[in-house]
Amino acid sequence: MKIAVLGSLLVATLAFAQDPAGSQEAALQTLLKEVHALRVAMERSNQIAPKVQIALAKMQLQEQRVRNAEGQLRDARERIATVQSRSAKFADQIKYAETAETQAVDPTARKQLDAEILAMKSELGQLNSEEQLLRAKEAEASSLVSTEQAKWNEINDLLTSIERSLAPIQP
Numbered sequence: 001m002k003i004a005v006l007g008s009l010l011v012a013t014l015a016f017a018q019d020p021a022g023s024q025e026a027a028l029q030t031l032l033k034e035v036h037a038l039r040v041a042m043e044r045s046n047q048i049a050p051k052v053q054i055a056l057a058k059m060q061l062q063e064q065r066v067r068n069a070e071g072q073l074r075d076a077r078e079r080i081a082t083v084q085s086r087s088a089k090f091a092d093q094i095k096y097a098e099t100a101e102t103q104a105v106d107p108t109a110r111k112q113l114d115a116e117i118l119a120m121k122s123e124l125g126q127l128n129s130e131e132q133l134l135r136a137k138e139a140e141a142s143s144l145v146s147t148e149q150a151k152w153n154e155i156n157d158l159l160t161s162i163e164r165s166l167a168p169i170q171p
Contacts, residue, residue: 090124097117
């Protein structure tokens, strides 16, 4: 665009130098319009450049926030999977111990199995509580991801609007 404006200025200057007095005024008016258009384009560029830089910096920061939130969500889900796996193992051990307890003939062995079952059930209860806490963290992290992605979308929309505003000015 600047090259076109400069080219027009050169043509107008040449026309001004070669034309008689009547057309010199028209050439001068054309030259003034081109200078004005160039000034407007430069002012516009000077106004938009900092906005673009700020928006890009915000977008980079927001992308990092989204990645961090996604990492928290992924971590919570992995921890839930680990707790669920441990809970399943304890549940299986409890079933096995309960079966062994019903088949045990020795009262001492029965008492020992009963104590082990109670301990495993207690551990299973703690794992269930831990899973509930992790599910709350997962929900919080999921919400945070959504919020951060929405902010990223807002910044992306800002950049899109700046891009649209850079459309060539029609003289």
